[in-house]
Amino acid sequence: MPTRFRGDAGTRRALDAYIKLMRAAESVTARLARGIREVGLTTTQLGVLEAVFHLGPMAQCELAAKQLKSPANLATVVDNLERRRLARRRRDPEDRRRSIVELTPAGERLIAEVFPRHAGAVTRELSVLSPSEQEQLASLCRKLGLGACPSFTDGGRSGSQNNRKDG
């Protein structure tokens, strides 16, 4: 609880919402991870298998973008999936820089079996919220996820700091 922080009301409200968002995401992830681990996968591996399963083979860079991970990270994850014979790489003949990631039959079988169970676990986790609350949450989170950058020029508190160097 960061509520020990003494700032203005707007800052406290934002920090409170931020903390609760992070805790919700982390604790739900942690609970779901237990079920995922039982089938020998990590959360990220499940995400990659699921994306390729539902969207078809795609390049590592596309996969990285979809999973909000760095290309270097995706390479590691695909390495591990490849080592376990759940996925494999294939050079894109159209653009030989690209590695197309596809599932092996074993990988396909695994994700086809595991995903419905995972979806059930997600549904159970979310069931503390009513359907309309789930939709509210989705809507609020969508705005947040899209990212801000609203106020480089607004009349808020832009006068005194020198810390804006990122883009």
Next chain:
Amino acid sequence: MPTRFRGDAGTRRALDAYIKLMRAAESVTARLARGIREVGLTTTQLGVLEAVFHLGPMAQCELAAKQLKSPANLATVVDNLERRRLARRRRDPEDRRRSIVELTPAGERLIAEVFPRHAGAVTRELSVLSPSEQEQLASLCRKLGLGACPSFTDGGRSGSQNNRKDG
């Protein structure tokens, strides 16, 4: 996007809310991480420094519980902070199994300088939502974070009986 998944409406709604929650948390974290990295810290290190700064020295296990991290992980993070002379360990004389984590003067100076800027960045990120939306988000996330386990057997979730386990 898991919208390719063909399941019943309830499952699709839950998956959609879940995905948006995760993406919001991850993308906000990633954007904030850039600012944090500029001062030479990681997100987790900032969290530990902030907790000790605002709540006072505490044992690693308490810190781990507050940060929703494993004890092993906290040990690593404290190792890194200790190596950089931002924090140090002290044996609890009351219970010699415990390691009390406290800040060095350098650590205290750093977090005192950095935290307000971080709070400002959080406020800016959250500013895509109105104050009342931020409160809605906090409220929804609080329910989710507390964890479910309501309905392995019942069909109608009553919604308000609650297990108070963590603080």
Next chain:
DNA sequence: AACGTATTCTACGACATCGTACCATTCGAT
């Protein structure tokens, strides 16, 4: 065709993260 730039991936090092196993200490039961 040659060059410069952009894209894609890989290599590597640092840190985060977990689970498991193990050690030290505490504490309750005997």
Next chain:
DNA sequence: ATCGAATGGTACGATGTCGTAGAATACGTT
């Protein structure tokens, strides 16, 4: 006092995660 269970940390290995640097490839301009 002793023993056994519980608790707090540490050690270790596996994986995830990023940033940076570098190699290979593509592509637009000349």
